[in-house]
Amino acid sequence: MSQIALPLEQTPSPDHDGYLVTAANAEVHRHLQHWREWSHHTMILTGPEACGKTTMAASFETESGGLCLDEASDTEDTEIFHLWNRANSEQKPLLLLSAKPVSKWGVLLPDLKSRLAASLLVEIGPPDQAMIDGLFQKYFNSRGLTISEDALRYLEKRMIRSYAMVQSLAQKMDALAIEAKKPINLAIAKSALEFFDAGDEKVDS
Template sequence: MTAANAEVHRHLGNWQDWVHHTLILTGPEGCGKSTMAAAFETESGGLCLDDASEHEDTELFHLWNRANSEHKPLLLLSSKLVSEWGINLPDLKSRLAASLHLEIGPPDQAMINGLFQKYFAMRGLTISEDALRYLEKRMVRSYAMVRQLAQKMDALAIESKKPVNLAIAKSALVFLDDDQKVDI
């Protein structure tokens, strides 16, 4: 947890205080919604629905009613804001509008560093502190960029048979910058 998602963690831990016992959590892919939801389910015994925006109105409505009848908190996850879900059922629309909404914003530096470290630890690797400091000043701060850079640095480290160091970080960033310039 960092300042980037502290408010979300605070609300997930205080699910008893949610308006209508429902929280709608939105944020970009890779920001940790599913990881937080798994912990929430374990701790609260509540119900979760990932990619809620992709489900039919009737399915969402029935899940809402089930959560209320069982007196369980309901956590709905989406990469889209509720206004983009295309809800047509008036009762569901009003219930969602009255629910607590939280959006996970862009990652702060502590989150970015933690995500890089987690990515490489899962592969039995580490990323050097000088590589993290270099990227800190030059990369776009987004969850997608963290994922792209981590994958590229991983591939470059395997290819060169070297650890994830400053040279690997520089090469990955240049590669991605050049790749993005081609797409423009």
Template sequence: MSQFALPLDIGSAHEDTGYLVTDCNLQTHRQLEQWDRWPNGTAILIGSHGAGKQAMARKFVSQSGGRYVADAHGVADDKLFHLWNQSQSDKQPLLLISSRDVSRWDIQLPDLKSRLAASILIEIGPPDEAMIIGLFQKYFALRGLSISEDALSYLGKRMERSYQNVQLLAQKMNVLAIERKKPITRAIAKAALAQHEAESAKPEIEEG
């Protein structure tokens, strides 16, 4: 894979490429694997915070030898346009990832706008229950811990399903388990969820 000189966050094939696949992101996973079918060799990957965009992009790089750009919505038009042209010249697929819909990228360069419009759009939807359970298990397994089936069942049926909530709740359960010196059971999960919901219900303080 050739190197690109622009000061962009371009992925390396030597990084970790693991991510979970369930029904909620299976179509996304398949579209990324079919990079050789992308129009003009370019795709845009959209997903919320914590949805696994970086991990998916690194897997794409390792399989295709292509490039990816993180937070593409924040890259200047001329740099992004130059990268698109460079990728075309090198015959390398290009993946642009962002947490924002393309309509909110504020693209001013007409040539870039037309090229993005012609690119395949790949979106990561909200997590399903299987994904939530898998992410909780992965979070604690990486820390040498485990979460009980009761805790997983409790959270899967009650929590608001979003990738960010999985991260926040996992962190809260970890802290509570350490403070109470207890394993991560339904009681810990219940306390963490109550704490999270109370914090989410607090009104935001307006700055004067």
């Protein structure tokens, strides 16, 4: 399975489509590697927006040849039910993705409720500092850039700790650096964080 383990010195190449593994998602990564052990061949993976579910799913599909359903919470009960039955009939693993917990999917079909309840359920936790640093480095590395250590440490103490904020801050720092024709340094990090602290743009946590 394609993935990028820390330490951060081992940064991904620009064309690498892997994902970082830290304590925040280590359990998920372990279960994805051992898909043959899933109860009823099915795993439900939940987690907040921008936490890497789609990238992890892409690696899973390549490695296992299994089935994957994105945004399962927005899918009709019958479609999920048939997909679950197909996976078990064909002895293929099925990965269901959702930003919402299963309790909020609004499942009405009794047979589907029982099948989901019997499936493996794993959640991606909030980003730890290793994940935050790694995501910033991966974002800028993919653009042939680097982010300075003092910029990372400044953001570490002040930013909202969420995947969505990491993504938004990285995009803002990138734009500011291009505009100022400067590297991603402490000044750029301060300006980007001030942009969000001032309420110029809302980021869901």
